[in-house]
Amino acid sequence: MADANVDGCLACDLSRGRQNLPGGQIYATEHWVIEHCIGPFGVGALIVKPLRHCLHVSDLTTEEAAELGPLLQRATSVIESLIEPDQVYVCLWSHAGWTPGHIHFVLQPSWNRYQEEHAKPGPSLQVDMLEKNELPPRDEVAAFAEQARKMMTKTPAGIGNG
Ligand SMILES: [Zn+2]
Numbered sequence: 001m002a003d004a005n006v007d008g009c010l011a012c013d014l015s016r017g018r019q020n021l022p023g024g025q026i027y028a029t030e031h032w033v034i035e036h037c038i039g040p041f042g043v044g045a046l047i048v049k050p051l052r053h054c055l056h057v058s059d060l061t062t063e064e065a066a067e068l069g070p071l072l073q074r075a076t077s078v079i080e081s082l083i084e085p086d087q088v089y090v091c092l093w094s095h096a097g098w099t100p101g102h103i104h105f106v107l108q109p110s111w112n113r114y115q116e117e118h119a120k121p122g123p124s125l126q127v128d129m130l131e132k133n134e135l136p137p138r139d140e141v142a143a144f145a146e147q148a149r150k151m152m153t154k155t156p157a158g159i160g161n162g
Contacts, residue, residue, distance in 0.1 A: 004052055004053065005051075005052070005053050006053045006102075009053055009101070009102050010102075011047075011049050011053070011101070011102035011104055012053050012102060014035060014038070015033045015035065015049070015051060021035055021036075021038070022036060022038065022138050022141045022142060022145075023035070023036040023141045023142045023144065023145025023146070024142075024145060024149075026046065026145050026148050026149045026152060027075075027148075027149065027152040027153065028051070029067050029071060030063070030067070031050055031051055031052065031061075031063060031064040031067050032048060032049065032050055032051065032064070032067055032068065032071055033047075033048075033049055033050075033051050034046055034047065034048050034071075034075055034148075034152065035047045035049075036141050036144065036145045036148075037106060037108070038135075039106075039130070039135075040129050040130060040132060040133045040134050040135055040136075041106060041108045041126070041129055041136075042108070042109065042129070042136055043083070043136040043137070043140045043141060043144050044079050044082065044083045044085070044109045044144050045106060045107065045108045045109065045136075046075055046079060046106075046107040046148070047104050047105070047106060047107070048068075048071060048072060048075055048104065048105040048107060049102065049103060049104035049105065050064055050102075050103065052064070053102050054102065054103055055094070055100045055101065055102065055103065056100060056103065057092070057103060072090060072105065072107070074152065075107055075152070076088040076090065076107055078148050078151045078152055079107060079109050079148075080109075081151065082144065082147055082148065082151070083109055083144075085109030085110055085111050086110060086111050086112045087109075087110045087121075088107055088108065088109050088110070089106070089107070089108040089109075089110055089122065089126075090105055090106075090107055091105065091106045091108065091123075091126070092104065092105045092106070093106075108126070110125065
């Protein structure tokens, strides 16, 4: 099993407060943390990652895996309630520089109106957004994070420490 947390791992550094996190932590269960995405995927894109430095989904413990499904469902519901996207993508790559990294699901809101600026949805849209590299305004991220935090904490769906 991997180390509990690794200095210099961006995912660990953000969740342990060693790196500034716009919007702050949104929610945590015993094993998972939710934060706003620091990448260029727009306001309302969330990260769901294990607190433990874990490099492969197959390495999740039974307890970690049991929390995951309900947490993804709740987090996507919160995104939908707050900003009404047409779809919320749930992606996990964690392979920057061809090196397996601390796994983190990206929950990215997407709208049909994006087709006015982007040829294709899904991974192609993500490539476009990464190339543009426009980070969401910090004040909007903070406002979204605050609303998401309230919604996540007030609806304990029988999981984690909510
Ligand atoms: Zn890590």
